[in-house]
Amino acid sequence: MANLQSTFVGIKSPNPFWLASAPPTDKKYNVERAYEAGWGGVVWKTLGSEGPPVVNVNGPRYGAIWGPDRRLLGLNNIELITDRPLQVNLQEIKEVKRKWRDRALVISLMVPCDEESWKDILKRIEDTEADGVELNFGCPHGMAERGMGSAVGQVPEYIEMVTRWVKQYSRMPCIVKLTPNITDVRRPAEAAKRGGADAVSLINTINSITSVNLDSFAPEPTIDGKGTHGGYCGPAVKPIALNMVAEIARSPETRGIPISGIGGVTTWRDAAEFMALGAGNVQVCTAAMTYGFKVVQEMISGLSQYLDEKGLASTADLVGRAVPNVTDWQYLNLNYVTKAVIDQEACIKCGRCYAACEDTSHQAIAMSADRTFTVKEDECVACNLCVDVCPVESCITMRELGLGELDQRTGRKVASFANWTTHPNNPSAKAAE
Amino acid sequence: MKQHTPLTPGIVAGRLTPQEYEANFGDISPRLAPHEASVAANRCYFCYDAPCVTACPTSIDIPLFIRQIATGTPEAAARTILSQNILGGMCARVCPTENLCEGACVRETAEGDPVTIGRLQRYATDTLMADGTHPFTRAKPTGKRVAVVGGGPAGLSCAHRLALLGHSVTIYEARAKLGGLNEYGIASYKAPEDFAQREIDWLLQIGGIEVRTNTKVESLSKLRDYDAIFLGVGLAGTNSLGLDKMKNVRDAVEFIAELRQQPDRAKLAVGRNVVVIGGGMTAVDAAVQSKLLGAENVTIVYRRTRGDMGASDVEKAHAETHGVRIVTGAVPAAMGAEARFTYAADASQSLALAADQVLSAIGQTLAQVPVGEKDGLRHEGRKLAPKPAPDVWAGGDCAAGGDDLTVTAVAEGRDAAESIHKALMGA
Numbered sequence: 001m002a003n004l005q006s007t008f009v010g011i012k013s014p015n016p017f018w019l020a021s022a023p024p025t026d027k028k029y030n031v032e033r034a035y036e037a038g039w040g041g042v043v044w045k046t047l048g049s050e051g052p053p054v055v056n057v058n059g060p061r062y063g064a065i066w067g068p069d070r071r072l073l074g075l076n077n078i079e080l081i082t083d084r085p086l087q088v089n090l091q092e093i094k095e096v097k098r099k100w101r102d103r104a105l106v107i108s109l110m111v112p113c114d115e116e117s118w119k120d121i122l123k124r125i126e127d128t129e130a131d132g133v134e135l136n137f138g139c140p141h142g143m144a145e146r147g148m149g150s151a152v153g154q155v156p157e158y159i160e161m162v163t164r165w166v167k168q169y170s171r172m173p174c175i176v177k178l179t180p181n182i183t184d185v186r187r188p189a190e191a192a193k194r195g196g197a198d199a200v201s202l203i204n205t206i207n208s209i210t211s212v213n214l215d216s217f218a219p220e221p222t223i224d225g226k227g228t229h230g231g232y233c234g235p236a237v238k239p240i241a242l243n244m245v246a247e248i249a250r251s252p253e254t255r256g257i258p259i260s261g262i263g264g265v266t267t268w269r270d271a272a273e274f275m276a277l278g279a280g281n282v283q284v285c286t287a288a289m290t291y292g293f294k295v296v297q298e299m300i301s302g303l304s305q306y307l308d309e310k311g312l313a314s315t316a317d318l319v320g321r322a323v324p325n326v327t328d329w330q331y332l333n334l335n336y337v338t339k340a341v342i343d344q345e346a347c348i349k350c351g352r353c354y355a356a357c358e359d360t361s362h363q364a365i366a367m368s369a370d371r372t373f374t375v376k377e378d379e380c381v382a383c384n385l386c387v388d389v390c391p392v393e394s395c396i397t398m399r400e401l402g403l404g405e406l407d408q409r410t411g412r413k414v415a416s417f418a419n420w421t422t423h424p425n426n427p428s429a430k431a432a433e
Numbered sequence: 434m435k436q437h438t439p440l441t442p443g444i445v446a447g448r449l450t451p452q453e454y455e456a457n458f459g460d461i462s463p464r465l466a467p468h469e470a471s472v473a474a475n476r477c478y479f480c481y482d483a484p485c486v487t488a489c490p491t492s493i494d495i496p497l498f499i500r501q502i503a504t505g506t507p508e509a510a511a512r513t514i515l516s517q518n519i520l521g522g523m524c525a526r527v528c529p530t531e532n533l534c535e536g537a538c539v540r541e542t543a544e545g546d547p548v549t550i551g552r553l554q555r556y557a558t559d560t561l562m563a564d565g566t567h568p569f570t571r572a573k574p575t576g577k578r579v580a581v582v583g584g585g586p587a588g589l590s591c592a593h594r595l596a597l598l599g600h601s602v603t604i605y606e607a608r609a610k611l612g613g614l615n616e617y618g619i620a621s622y623k624a625p626e627d628f629a630q631r632e633i634d635w636l637l638q639i640g641g642i643e644v645r646t647n648t649k650v651e652s653l654s655k656l657r658d659y660d661a662i663f664l665g666v667g668l669a670g671t672n673s674l675g676l677d678k679m680k681n682v683r684d685a686v687e688f689i690a691e692l693r694q695q696p697d698r699a700k701l702a703v704g705r706n707v708v709v710i711g712g713g714m715t716a717v718d719a720a721v722q723s724k725l726l727g728a729e730n731v732t733i734v735y736r737r738t739r740g741d742m743g744a745s746d747v748e749k750a751h752a753e754t755h756g757v758r759i760v761t762g763a764v765p766a767a768m769g770a771e772a773r774f775t776y777a778a779d780a781s782q783s784l785a786l787a788a789d790q791v792l793s794a795i796g797q798t799l800a801q802v803p804v805g806e807k808d809g810l811r812h813e814g815r816k817l818a819p820k821p822a823p824d825v826w827a828g829g830d831c832a833a834g835g836d837d838l839t840v841t842a843v844a845e846g847r848d849a850a851e852s853i854h855k856a857l858m859g860a
Contacts, residue, residue, distance in 0.1 A: 068503075070471070349539055349542065352481060
């Protein structure tokens with residue numbers, strides 16, 4: 001079995017699966033249950049300044065979207081940072097860390113955007129022996145209206161400034177949690193780096209309205225007839241998160257900064273994908289909130305099996321392996337030609353590939369009277385839609401045409417690598433050598 | 434009060450306790466709860482030109498109605514169903530779906546586990562019918578009058594479609610109630626709580642349909658005032674075993690009809706040892722209900738192979754689960770206190786079964802009246818031609834071409850109505 005031992009910005013944990021700062025990590029009871037179930041670490045739910053505790057709504061805090069069989073695909077929330085007294089949280093963090101020395105325990109922080117507030121909170125948490133801090137610059141609801149959370153995360157200069165304060169007043173590793181509610185995630189990541197952050201974590205939740213109640217005409221979750229946008233998370237956001245992680249991992253300005261990957265991690269496979277795109281570890285919330293803490297056990301066994309199968313000795317060997325293959329569209333090989341192939345043995349004759357191709361794509365699938373579906377290679381542009389809509393995994397695959405093989409659609413033989421930068425239709429193409 | 438048990442010799446009533454009767458004749462496959470319907474509906478792949486639709490004699494747009502259920506609009510789903518099959522509620526209960534839509538479902542191909550289309554159809558139609566309203570509105574009256582002879586599935590379907598199109602319809606029904614086999618011919622646990630009559634009452638809300646029950650049409654010449662005639666008279670005759678008629682031999686169709694009309698099961702007499710001869714759905718319905726009435730031993734004996742039986746695999750399994758024994762390849766030789774059969778494969782070998790009661794279910798035939806030669810109706814084989822005379826249409830079991838299913842009768846009645854409409858309106 002591969003060793004899943006993980007070291008992230010110097011913080012050790014028995015595996016790279018941390019629980020993200022969220023309701024599952026709000027108190028000792030939950031965190032201990034998580035550790036008992038096998039989680040490698042937690043980011044304690046965000047602490048605020050000393051003073052009257054935060055208040056939460058007392059109606060529903062979550063909205064959701066579902067797939068078939070009511071599988072939870074996306075969740076949003078309008079819960080704020082911890083609403084428990086600071087002293088209680090600090091005491092519990094201290095107790096838990098002393099009892100669970102092998103597990104990671106990072107404290108998430110969100111205080112007003114002034115030096116004194118940050119200096120004060122950092123001093124207060126020093127005594128807990130926590131492994132590090134995560135700056136919550138991402139929370140998009142409620143706290144943002146008070147100038148905190150994503151209100152800071154959307155202004156790179158503020159990120160840099162606060163990160164600098166944190167590094168100045170604390171020796172703890174500092175992870176800056178980024179909001180996806182921006183146009184280019186590289187800018188806040190660069191700011192964090194300039195401020196001295198040891199790592200970034202992303203993504204925080206996405207501004208969202210999950211549904212509208214068509215009887216009361218109010219967004220869900222509805223509080224006394226009104227609703228507000230909440231933070232969206234869960235499997236549905238994973239593609240957005242993967243892209244943002246990859247952008248930071250491959251950008252010359254931010255390349256090399258440790259990344260804690262967050263956003264819809266539900267299985268070992270999701271975690272491996274984040275890590276391949278450059279995340280040193282992952283943080284999970286919705287999967288635990290949907291299925292309970294036990295889900296980590298599948299993540300552990302799955303990642304371990306995968307590393308063994310790939311001959312990788314540790315998670316560090318996996319991190320970033322896919323980054324070199326993330327590129328810009330202009331560098332994609334325009335002479336790479338594939339054609340869809342339908343495995344007639346596996347086909348259950350639902351015809352969805354036909355409907356998709358005939359109605360919405362390139363009319364490249366033929367349907368016979370006995371419902372045999374075949375690809376018309378002279379029409380197939382290899383868009384992959386048939387693969388995506390087929391309910392049977394691996395029933396439709398894409399066959400790569402070999403060099404020199406005739407592409408029946410274009411009537412041309414497959415040529416060697418060439419991309420847009422040298423394409424004759426590109427007005428700014430450089431002449432091919 | 435219980436006087437008898439399954440062990441009481443002879444043919445007697447009251448073999449079971451009231452609780453046992455109630456349990457035995459309850460709904461065999463109750464309506465899905467909303468959660469069950471949602472899970473089942475979400476399994477549908479929304480196939481293109483779906484095989485289930487092709488397999489449905491009434492061509493219900495199954496993927497559409499299932500999607501309508503999945504999105505929380507079972508009433509819209511019901512309209513999709515009923516626009517093709519006005520008896521969609523009954524068909525959901527009695528269709529051999531394993532041979533039709535569910536047999537063709539791609540998830541049957543994929544996993545051996547089809548979407549439960551029949552139960553979803555019932556969920557939709559029951560939901561819509563529960564509020565008592567009728568979803569269709571009759572067209573402006575055309576002034577045309579059509580006689581529908583026979584108030585079974587074909588006649589009801591034809592009458593409803595004609596009325597919908599604005600024609601005035603009179604249904605002539607020889608029996609006391611409309612419904613045909615829905616009312617008299619199917620196992621009671623398939624459509625309990627008087628569903629057949631409730632469905633008919635709901636269907637007639639379309640208006641424009643006059644019903645004359647207890648009215649046997651002796652000759653079509655009396656209906657010549659009508660602009661068109663539809664014959665949906667079913668198969669009123671039954672085949673005879675061709676053996677000496679013994680006192681304990683009874684027609685299975687009649688046995689089932691009596692059972693359906695007697696709400697107090699304790700009053701229904703059944704033998705301790707029952708032998709059912711035949712291999713179709715009627716044989717299974719008679720055998721299973723005999724068992725449910727408290728018969729100790731029930732055996733279905735069929736002369737050909739198991740695969741030749743008209744009953745589907747699901748029906749055969751249903752019978753066997755209820756303790757009915759199925760013997761195949763045995764030909765009736767003599768009926769008496771002992772039913773004797775000769776094996777088709779080896780005539781020297783015979784089978785003797787104790788038989789307090791023998792139920793004959795060896796097929797039904799077209800009765801003479803009112804379709805005798807004097808009406809000059811064309812036949813195809815032993816059945817009526819679909820259009821046996823210039824202004825006469827036929828559909829359902831009495832007409833050639835179908836496969837003696839309720840759903841086929843509904844399709845033929847509906848299509849005949851469209852054909853009549855076209856003929857009358859010159860469209």
